[in-house]
Amino acid sequence: xSPPHHAPGSESLSAATPSxxxxxxxxxxxxxxxxxxAAVAYWLIRTAPQVERRPVTHGARLVETVRARFTSExxxxxxxxxxxxxxxxxxxxxxxxxxIRIAEGFLPGNRFQAGDELLQIDPRDFxxxxxxxETELVEARSALALEQGQQAVARKEYELLGREIPxxxxxxxxxxxxxRQAEARVRAAEAALEQAKLDLGRTTVRAPFNxxxxxxxxxVGSQVSPSTPLATLAGTDEYWVETxxxxxxLHWLAIPNWNDTTGSVARVWRVGTSFTNAAWSGRVLxxxxxxxxxxxxxxLLVAVRQPWVREAGREGxxxxxxxxxRMELVGxxxxxxxxxxxxxxxxxxLWIMNEQDELEIRxxxxxxxxxxxxxxxxxxREGERIVISELPAAVPGLPLRVAGEAESSGAxxxxxxxxxxxxxxxxx
Numbered sequence: 001x002s003p004p005h006h007a008p009g010s011e012s013l014s015a016a017t018p019s020x021x022x023x024x025x026x027x028x029x030x031x032x033x034x035x036x037x038a039a040v041a042y043w044l045i046r047t048a049p050q051v052e053r054r055p056v057t058h059g060a061r062l063v064e065t066v067r068a069r070f071t072s073e074x075x076x077x078x079x080x081x082x083x084x085x086x087x088x089x090x091x092x093x094x095x096x097x098x099x100i101r102i103a104e105g106f107l108p109g110n111r112f113q114a115g116d117e118l119l120q121i122d123p124r125d126f127x128x129x130x131x132x133x134e135t136e137l138v139e140a141r142s143a144l145a146l147e148q149g150q151q152a153v154a155r156k157e158y159e160l161l162g163r164e165i166p167x168x169x170x171x172x173x174x175x176x177x178x179x180r181q182a183e184a185r186v187r188a189a190e191a192a193l194e195q196a197k198l199d200l201g202r203t204t205v206r207a208p209f210n211x212x213x214x215x216x217x218x219x220v221g222s223q224v225s226p227s228t229p230l231a232t233l234a235g236t237d238e239y240w241v242e243t244x245x246x247x248x249x250l251h252w253l254a255i256p257n258w259n260d261t262t263g264s265v266a267r268v269w270r271v272g273t274s275f276t277n278a279a280w281s282g283r284v285l286x287x288x289x290x291x292x293x294x295x296x297x298x299x300l301l302v303a304v305r306q307p308w309v310r311e312a313g314r315e316g317x318x319x320x321x322x323x324x325x326r327m328e329l330v331g332x333x334x335x336x337x338x339x340x341x342x343x344x345x346x347x348x349x350l351w352i353m354n355e356q357d358e359l360e361i362r363x364x365x366x367x368x369x370x371x372x373x374x375x376x377x378x379x380x381r382e383g384e385r386i387v388i389s390e391l392p393a394a395v396p397g398l399p400l401r402v403a404g405e406a407e408s409s410g411a412x413x414x415x416x417x418x419x420x421x422x423x424x425x426x427x428x
Contacts, residue, residue: 140186
């Protein structure tokens with residue numbers, strides 16, 4: 001059976017028909033998709049919920065504050081100093097001789113009371129001198145007694161004579177010049193004996209005042225004279241502390257013979273000890289006439305009484321010469337608020353949280369500048385809140401709030417969701 005035969009051109013017509021349909025399909029399908037998408041978008045836009053427009057609100061910054069408190073307190077100036085002796089002498093003998101005895105404990109560092117024996121110089125030569133002077137005094141008194149007897153005889157003879165003679169002759173007749181000479185010899189002998197007794201007493205060298213021995217220069221067997229130093233002594237009833245303070249702070253202190261009759265009180269601690277330990281008490285004694293060379297500071301002398309006496313609660317050794325000490329000089333009373341130095345901004349300015357819970361940058365009057373606090377006397381009122389927190393962008397009028405307190409009225413009207421947002425918590 002032979003295959004069927006097709007007319008010429010029929011295969012090309014059937015192939016052309018599908019290709020035209022595919023072109024139409026490819027053209028209208030994207031348009032249909034775009035149209036459906038546009039319709040859906042239009043419908044979403046028309047049916048979307050409307051958001052109410054609200055003004056932008058800024059959150060109040062969370063800060064810490066302290067209340068300003070005004071009190072009347074004495075200004076206290078810190079100072080450092082060195083302990084020096086108030087009384088110091090180099091002891092010399094008053095007589096010459098050999099040292100035959102030294103008091104037990106006559107060593108550097110030991111203390112003696114006024115009048116205590118320190119050493120003994122050989123007294124035998126001086127005892128003999130006293131004996132000689134006593135003999136001379138006896139002879140002079142005997143000669144005076146004989147002359148007084150002769151004067152009595154001369155007076156009686158003059159009376160028996162019964163006539164007046166010139167005054168000059170009468171003194172010779174009555175032996176008045178001889179009597180005066182004998183009386184003078186008695187007085188000279190008494191003075192010589194007193195001098196001998198003084199020299200004998202000076203063979204015992206005693207402490208001139210309550211003292212501590214700083215140095216000793218002699219031993220038993222040493223030959224000494226009035227030019228030989230025996231020891232260096234420092235008084236223990238009072239020590240001085242040489243200290244310095246700024247010249248501008250002198251008016252806060254009471255200084256004798258400068259601006260007051262009684263010096264300001266000073267509390268003294270040895271460097272390295274705690275302020276809780278009891279201190280020595282002293283008083284400002286004198287303003288020295290020259291400034292300290294390096295720092296150009298005013299120099300003061302502070303007197304410390306009884307530096308060797310331990311008060312109740314005081315720990316450690318007594319105050320020693322050469323000690324480095326720190327002091328607190330109590331000055332005049334001032335009514336002010338004491339504000340920590342760290343809370344001041346741009347000089348003498350404070351950040352104040354005012355009654356509207358807004359930041360106020362306010363200059364204040366500082367009367368005294370301590371090492372840690374500044375004493376404010378103006379520009380600040382009792383009970384005002386001082387901002388002690390750091391604010392990266394501090395501008396006047398910035399709303400503030402304190403932890404545990406209600407937010408300011410400007411922040412209170414915000415929705416809870418907005419208030420709890422990260423932006424609100426950051427204070428933006």
